[in-house]
Amino acid sequence: KAGVTQTPRYLIKTRGQQVTLSCSPISGHRSVSWYQQTPGQGLQFLFEYFSETQRNKGNFPGRFSGRQFSNSRSEMNVSTLELGDSALYLCASSLAGSGTVGYTFGSGTRLTVV
Amino acid sequence: AQRVTQPEKLLSVFKGAPVELKCNYSYSGSPELFWYVQYSRQRLQLLLRHISRESIKGFTADLNKGETSFHLKKPFAQEEDSAMYYCALRGGSQGNLIFGKGTKLSVKP
Numbered sequence: 001k002a003g004v005t006q007t008p009r010y011l012i013k014t015r016g017q018q019v020t021l022s023c024s025p026i027s028g029h030r031s032v033s034w035y036q037q038t039p040g041q042g043l044q045f046l047f048e049y050f051s052e053t054q055r056n057k058g059n060f061p062g063r064f065s066g067r068q069f070s071n072s073r074s075e076m077n078v079s080t081l082e083l084g085d086s087a088l089y090l091c092a093s094s095l096a097g098s099g100t101v102g103y104t105f106g107s108g109t110r111l112t113v114v
Numbered sequence: 115a116q117r118v119t120q121p122e123k124l125l126s127v128f129k130g131a132p133v134e135l136k137c138n139y140s141y142s143g144s145p146e147l148f149w150y151v152q153y154s155r156q157r158l159q160l161l162l163r164h165i166s167r168e169s170i171k172g173f174t175a176d177l178n179k180g181e182t183s184f185h186l187k188k189p190f191a192q193e194e195d196s197a198m199y200y201c202a203l204r205g206g207s208q209g210n211l212i213f214g215k216g217t218k219l220s221v222k223p
Contacts, residue, residue: 003157033210043200043213056210090158092211102148102160103211 002027004093004106012112018079021109025072025093031055032074033103034066037088046089049074081113116141118203120214127191128222135186135217137175137201146204147184148211149175153197161199162186171195191221 005024013019025032034046045058049068066076072093078085088110092103117140127133139145147164162170164177164184175186184201198218202211 035211035213042215043211045210045212048210058210102163104160105150105158107157 004091004104006089006091006106006109008109009107010110010112012114013081015081015083015113017081018077019081019111020075020077021089021091021111023074023076023091023093023106025074025091026104029093029095029104030072031094032068032072033092033094034074034076035090035092036060037090037108038086043090046076078111083113086111086113116145116203116205116212118201118212118214120199120201120217122217123215124218124220126220126222129193130190133186133188133191133195133219133221135199135201135219137184137186137214139182139184139201139203141182141203141205143205147175147177148202148204149173149184149186150200150202150213151197152200152216158200191219193221193223195219196221 007022031050033048035043036046037043046060047054047066048056052068063079068074088108090108091106094103119138121136149161150158151161152158162175173186173188175184177184198216200216201214204211
């Protein structure tokens with residue numbers, strides 16, 4: 001079965017712009033989590049959605065937001081981009097929102113802010 | 115505060131040597147612990163879960179609650195084991211994973 005699909009793979013944006021990233025989880029998975037990966041801070045949790053509801057949120061400013069649709073696909077949005085937002089954004093899905101069975105990660109979207 | 119510490123940024127060993135990647139955590143309750151691996155140009159993938167007590171690709175990890183550690187071990191390293199290894203914790207009912215900064219394992223021929 002298809003894995004977690006993230007689009008686009010690469011993005012270049014200018015400071016001040018906004019961006020939307022997309023994640024399609026594995027079929028049947030209802031939980032989608034987003035992580036930011038940078039060389040300095042490593043992997044940091046952004047938010048998690050389960051059945052269209054945000055269940056958990058990390059320590060990121062309000063410029064970072066997300067949503068989940070009825071088909072479990074998720075989008076994250078970053079408004080008023082800053083240079084420091086340059087990172088690899090990873091999406092992970094799991095079957096029922098329980099971390100016990102582990103998460104399946106996508107390949108990520110590499111965002112560069114110039 | 116919940117925290118995962120991987121003290122070694124880089125670990126270099128020769129093929130056939132034993133490997134131990136260290137992971138210490140800080141969590142007041144009963145955590146769920148994982149090891150994830152990222153091979154070059156591949157996505158992050160789950161290697162081990164403490165709850166399943168399994169051995170994957172020759173790797174094992176034992177949760178030591180007294181020492182709050184979850185070290186990853188393999189008796190004989192192979193060149194194909196070269197990758198970034200991340201220890202992660204999931205605490206309580208929250209779904210998110212807290213990752214360590216990762217250890218780059220390099221296995222030399």
